[in-house]
Amino acid sequence: MKAMILAAGRGERLRPITDTCPKPLVKVGDKSLIEWHLEKLKKAGVTDILINSAYLSSMIVSYLGDGHKFGVNITHSVEGDSGLETAGGIINALPFFEGEEFLVVNGDTFIDGDYKQFLTPLKAGVQARLYLVNNPEHNLKGDFSLDENGLCSRGPGYTFSGTAVYSCKAFEHREIKKEPLLPYFEKWSQEKILTGALLEGKWFDVGTIQRLDAVNNYVKEKQL
Numbered sequence: 001m002k003a004m005i006l007a008a009g010r011g012e013r014l015r016p017i018t019d020t021c022p023k024p025l026v027k028v029g030d031k032s033l034i035e036w037h038l039e040k041l042k043k044a045g046v047t048d049i050l051i052n053s054a055y056l057s058s059m060i061v062s063y064l065g066d067g068h069k070f071g072v073n074i075t076h077s078v079e080g081d082s083g084l085e086t087a088g089g090i091i092n093a094l095p096f097f098e099g100e101e102f103l104v105v106n107g108d109t110f111i112d113g114d115y116k117q118f119l120t121p122l123k124a125g126v127q128a129r130l131y132l133v134n135n136p137e138h139n140l141k142g143d144f145s146l147d148e149n150g151l152c153s154r155g156p157g158y159t160f161s162g163t164a165v166y167s168c169k170a171f172e173h174r175e176i177k178k179e180p181l182l183p184y185f186e187k188w189s190q191e192k193i194l195t196g197a198l199l200e201g202k203w204f205d206v207g208t209i210q211r212l213d214a215v216n217n218y219v220k221e222k223q224l
Helices: 033-043 057-064 085-097 182-190 209-222
Strands: 002-006 048-053 073-078 102-106 109-112 128-133 144-146 152-154 159-166 194-198 202-205
Touching (some): 002 033, 002 085, 033 048, 033 057, 033 109, 048 085, 057 073, 073 085, 102 109, 109 159, 128 144, 128 182, 152 194, 202 209
Parallel strands (some): 002 102, 048 073
Antiparallel strands (some): 109 202, 128 159, 144 152
């Protein structure tokens, strides 16, 4: 399975750090946030990785290169300064996945867990499997609920981690434009072709200075 790391966000809530450093290159412990993802993907056997970027994209491309120094193969998808949002970024990158199911990881999250858990094939007819976590303090209302069959629908039960597996068919024949993912989730949910699974491991959204401090404290305490 190939993977995509979403790395195009501006990181407004991480300013002033992100005024001069793109969010994926912000340090967590002794390495950049995106390096943690690359290491865990490699450990899980995923070595063909596409990274989309927009804000300060030249810094991301320069730092990561072709991935050789990380032991992976990196393809860059540069979207321009304004970016394409999540669905647009995926649709733009679709040829990279060659019609196969693919993993998407949100670049501004930190996961202390085994990424092999994400590599289970989708059930027949399913368009996506979202990985969910217990609602954190910053999102107590939640995003999605799960039923006894693993079908996912909008509701208060859990928060979307930003990590998911998608079918290429889910995005085929779509125009490349700036477009969010949520409308796709809502459509697939209504059609009962959206599933969910609970993420195994410790998860952080690294979207603010306070949460960045929290994950740095966690990494220090766990000696990761």
